Amino acid sequence: MDNKLIFIGTIRTPYKTLEECPHNIDETGPICTLEVDAKYAQGLIGLHSGSNILILYWLNFARRGVDVGYPYISTTHQMCGTFAKRSPHRPNPIGVSKLKIVSISENSISVRGLDCLDKTRLLDIKPAILKE
Amino acid sequence: MDNKLIFIGTIRTPYKTLEECPHNIDETGPICTLEVDAKYAQGLIGLHSGSNILILYWLNFARRGVDVGYPYISTTHQMCGTFAKRSPHRPNPIGVSKLKIVSISENSISVRGLDCLDKTRLLDIKPAILKE
Numbered sequence A, B: 001m002d003n004k005l006i007f008i009g010t011i012r013t014p015y016k017t018l019e020e021c022p023h024n025i026d027e028t029g030p031i032c033t034l035e036v037d038a039k040y041a042q043g044l045i046g047l048h049s050g051s052n053i054l055i056l057y058w059l060n061f062a063r064r065g066v067d068v069g070y071p072y073i074s075t076t077h078q079m080c081g082t083f084a085k086r087s088p089h090r091p092n093p094i095g096v097s098k099l100k101i102v103s104i105s106e107n108s109i110s111v112r113g114l115d116c117l118d119k120t121r122l123l124d125i126k127p128a129i130l131k132e
Helices: A038-044 B038-044
Strands: A009-012 A031-036 A052-058 A094-100 A108-112 A120-127 B009-012 B031-036 B052-058 B094-100 B108-112 B120-127
Touching: A031 A038, A031 A120, A052 B094, A094 A108, A094 B052, A094 B120, A120 B094, B031 B038, B031 B120, B052 B108, B094 B108
Parallel strands: none
Antiparallel strands: A009 A031, A009 A120, A031 A108, A052 A094, A052 A120, B009 B031, B009 B120, B031 B108, B052 B094, B052 B120
16 A cells, blocks of 8 residues: 655744754744645645644654653643554654645745744645644 | 655554445444554554544555546536546555544544455544644
8 A cells, every 4th residue: 555645845933952842833923834835836726814724734843653641731740652643753753744825836835833943844735623 | 755654553444354344434433443553552642532533544545546537426417537536446456434433442432334454544633623
């Protein structure tokens, strides 16, 4: 079975190092840009400013395994396995974030307050329909 | 850059063909099971029945490209590109669903109403914190 990811574009954020990088999305944070490769640009038709999107991105610096430890933000002080944490260190280091489109051009989408390094590779954009 | 996915387990659903398969999650639907491979089972520590989880899974039957067409469920009758649709046919056919854990054992999680084929490969489980 094919198990290879295709990188559809690049995310531009202000963060050049992991130390600078926030640990969560901030809807009031700085503008970040999803630059979609030209060959995939027609896939953006139908998205508009104000649309809620879910994006998937590849956290390639991560350690690819499971462990048990304390979550970065913990209210219960309970040990948690990888799948009970949002840590990037996991077998498949795919970040998932729900964002609102600030503006959109032919192959570029502006959003606010992403929590990943500059030049993170983009995997997917979907309309957001996930409910709380 | 590494771009290979690791399959962490297998999803068991009642659906053997795409024709039988529902197109959306149904919280009142039949029980489905996430069977996590034994080597990743310790990653489940800290998850409980009632926990909301986000799961990522690999829709390996999909056509891996972008197109423009009508969404499967459309209220606006507008043409949409792949990234404005939830169709499985996309460059990286990764399904994302938010579910509530019905029950959990050492390496198996029961949920309700998943919308994928039996034996779909599981990529990730995260605590669900995405808001509407």
